[in-house]
Amino acid sequence: xxxxxxxxxxxxxxxxxxxxxxxxxxxxxxxxxxxxxxxxxxxxxxxxxxxxxxxxxxxxxxxxxxxxxxxxxxxxxxxxxxxxxxxxxxxxxxxxxxxxxxxxxxxxxxxxxxxxxxxxxxxxxxxxxxxxxxxxxxxxxxxxxxxxxxxxxxxxxxxxxxxxxxxxxxxxxxxxxxxxxxxxxxxxxxxxxxxxxxxxxxxxxxxxxxxxxxxxxxxxxxxxxxxxxxxxxxxxxxxxxxxxxxxxxxxxxxxxxxxxxxxxxxxxxxxxxxxxxxxxxxxxxxxxxxxxxxxxxxxxxxxxxxxxxxxxxxxxxxxxxxxxxxxxxxxxxxxxxxxxxxxxxxxxxxxxxxxxxxxxxxxxxxxxxxxxxxxxxxxxxxxxxxxxxxxxxxxxxxxxxxxxxxxxxxxxxxxxxxxxxxxxxxxxxxxxxxxxxxxxxxxxxxxxxxxxxxxxxxxxxxxxxxxxxxxxxxxx
Amino acid sequence: xxxxxxxxxxxxxxxxxxxxxxxxxxxxxxxxxxxxxxxxxxxxxxxxxxxxxxxxxxxxxxxxxxxxxxxxxxxxxxxxxxxxxxxxxxxxxxxxxxxxxxxxxxxxxxxxxxxxxxxxxxxxxxxxxxxxxxxxxxxxxx
Numbered sequence: 279x280x281x282x283x284x285x286x287x288x289x290x291x292x293x294x295x296x297x298x299x300x301x302x303x304x305x306x307x308x309x310x311x312x313x314x315x316x317x318x319x320x321x322x323x324x325x326x327x328x329x330x331x332x333x334x335x336x337x338x339x340x341x342x343x344x345x346x347x348x349x350x351x352x353x354x355x356x357x358x359x360x361x362x363x364x365x366x367x368x369x370x371x372x373x374x375x376x377x378x379x380x381x382x383x384x385x386x387x388x389x390x391x392x393x394x395x396x397x398x399x400x401x402x403x404x405x406x407x408x409x410x411x412x413x414x415x416x417x418x419x420x421x422x423x424x425x426x427x428x429x430x431x432x433x434x435x436x437x438x439x440x441x442x443x444x445x446x447x448x449x450x451x452x453x454x455x456x457x458x459x460x461x462x463x464x465x466x467x468x469x470x471x472x473x474x475x476x477x478x479x480x481x482x483x484x485x486x487x488x489x490x491x492x493x494x495x496x497x498x499x500x501x502x503x504x505x506x507x508x509x510x511x512x513x514x515x516x517x518x519x520x521x522x523x524x525x526x527x528x529x530x531x532x533x534x535x536x537x538x539x540x541x542x543x544x545x546x547x548x549x550x551x552x553x554x555x556x557x558x559x560x561x562x563x564x565x566x567x568x569x570x571x572x573x574x575x576x577x578x579x580x581x582x583x584x585x586x587x588x589x590x591x592x593x594x595x596x597x598x599x600x601x602x603x604x605x606x607x608x609x610x611x612x613x614x615x616x617x618x619x620x621x622x623x624x625x626x627x628x629x630x631x632x633x634x635x636x637x638x639x640x641x642x643x644x645x646x647x648x649x650x651x652x653x654x655x656x657x658x659x660x661x662x663x664x665x666x667x668x669x670x671x672x673x674x675x676x677x678x679x680x681x682x683x684x685x686x687x688x689x690x691x692x693x694x695x696x697x698x699x700x701x702x703x704x705x706x707x708x709x710x711x712x713x714x715x716x717x718x719x720x721x722x723x724x725x726x727x728x729x730x731x732x733x734x735x736x737x738x739x740x741x742x743x744x745x746x747x748x749x750x751x752x753x754x
Numbered sequence: 755x756x757x758x759x760x761x762x763x764x765x766x767x768x769x770x771x772x773x774x775x776x777x778x779x780x781x782x783x784x785x786x787x788x789x790x791x792x793x794x795x796x797x798x799x800x801x802x803x804x805x806x807x808x809x810x811x812x813x814x815x816x817x818x819x820x821x822x823x824x825x826x827x828x829x830x831x832x833x834x835x836x837x838x839x840x841x842x843x844x845x846x847x848x849x850x851x852x853x854x855x856x857x858x859x860x861x862x863x864x865x866x867x868x869x870x871x872x873x874x875x876x877x878x879x880x881x882x883x884x885x886x887x888x889x890x891x892x893x894x895x896x
Contacts, residue, residue, distance in 0.1 A: 363851045
């Protein structure tokens with residue numbers, strides 16, 4: 279039976295979104311000026327004409343949009359002048375997600391995204407506005423209704439997740455364009471005002487470090503707070519529903535997001551521990567899903583934060599098809615291997631001390647600056663050293679029908695689970711010392727858009743070759 | 755099953771490129787002062803456009819061979835450099851048809867086949883042929 283859903287009229291606004299700053303706001307600003315001061319700028323009539331034209335096209339595009347669900351396929355028709363019709367076999371769907379922002383709540387609409395593996399990373403294949411009732415109906419047709427186990431997570435746990443996944447860089451990426459655009463729109467030098475404010479605050483703080491360090495620290499702290507708050511409100515009210523076939527995730531405070539995907543679409547599961555989570559001994563469990571998009575890349579957080587034992591129990595319960603019971607290959611725990619795992623952190627620490635001392639001797643004027651940078655770098659090196667030691671103790675690789683690998687990736691501890699068939703590339707890396715000690719590093723890359731990878735170090739070369747031959751039937 | 759692109763596709767693309775070249779020449783003519791030296795690039799562009807539209811495009815569209823068999827869809831094309839794209843059915847995620855107002859007047863529509871991290875574009879073909887291809891691919895019957 280064919281069921282066709284039409285788009286919600288609010289989709290017209292979606293089509294107008296690219297013209298918001300270049301056309302819509304200037305027209306509104308011009309009209310306000312005209313009403314307030316009886317003054318019309320030279321290009322207002324032209325802008326208004328263009329706006330009416332674009333609005334007409336947007337309305338026609340919204341009216342020509344439709345989604346049809348047949349027995350085994352989904353057809354998406356769109357376009358007014360440039361018509362396009364896409365047919366997707368339902369078995370090829372990776373995930374569907376719906377998002378409701380305050381405007382959607384007001385107009386009873388939903389932003390619906392349909393994702394397949396063919397999509398570009400971080401961008402859904404099809405994104406449209408539906409009526410709330412239609413969205414629920416479509417979701418039910420695509421994924422059915424099964425008995426589900428519901429899991430909720432406290433705000434404290436979400437705060438820990440947000441703390442662990444936030445970064446000052448993300449905050450800068452999110453915040454700077456908003457400040458620039460708002461400044462342009464209001465006709466104010468907003469970015470200069472913010473910088474002056476930061477300059478003033480940093481001037482009042484007296485530390486052993488030079489003022490530039492204070493300024494950078496304040497900028498990074500503000501950026502991190504922006505990133506934290508964004509992540510916190512995005513993940514707040516996190517709710518996970520699991521059944522035998524599918525996973526449904528709901529989250530968001532201002533903007534409510536709902537994502538559904540079949541368990542079979544999961545490419546790999548990662549349990550990760552970021553540097554901030556390490557002191558709390560907490561991990562997060564996330565899944566990489568083929569084609570899952572819309573801002574989060576294709577990574578869906580399954581359990582925001584929890585102890586490794588708790589996460590493993592959930593994993594065994596819901597993703598048992600990815601479990602492996604084969605004995606893993608590990609690096610031998612002996613003095614030689616401790617040396618081999620820790621030689622890089624030792625080298626970096628030595629370099630840091632040498633470069634800092636030499637720099638202070640050559641540039642005594644910058645001593646406090648060098649001291650600050652050297653201390654920060656030493657902190658990172660010590661953390662890296664502790665990770666290297668952990669890699670020696672817990673780094674392992676298990677190759678069978680399912681793959682399991684544990685090690686650190688940059689500064690994050692990672693345990694990766696996936697099916698044998700989803701492994702894209704296997705790299706065996708041997709440096710001169712590796713050849714001398716008959717060891718190797720094995721790098722596995724998962725065949726998905728996010729291409730999660732993991733490298734396990736200092737494994738016995740002969741054992742690795744034998745296991746790869748047995749598992750992948752590849753003669754190395 | 756092996757097929758080629760219809761003659762109408764060539765005409766459609768000749769119309770499109772002619773429009774582009776005419777616009778380009780029009781824009782250049784609008785911004786320059788006419789003299790023998792300035793007319794030279796326009797004439798050069800016109801000759802280049804004529805060669806491209808009347809000689810290269812017919813050869814290029816003639817070279818298109820679309821083969822649909824039990825395992826994959828193959829598209830071969832190229833005048834100077836021959837290129838063959840093969841998309842096995844298990845790799846195909848979804849198929850998409852597209853058409854512009856002029857293409858619709860000719861009764862043509864193009865097809866895009868999307869795979870994970872890849873796509874294959876087949877230029878405008880007869881609407882009915884495209885429909886058969888799309889139905890077969892999305893229903894998994896091809």
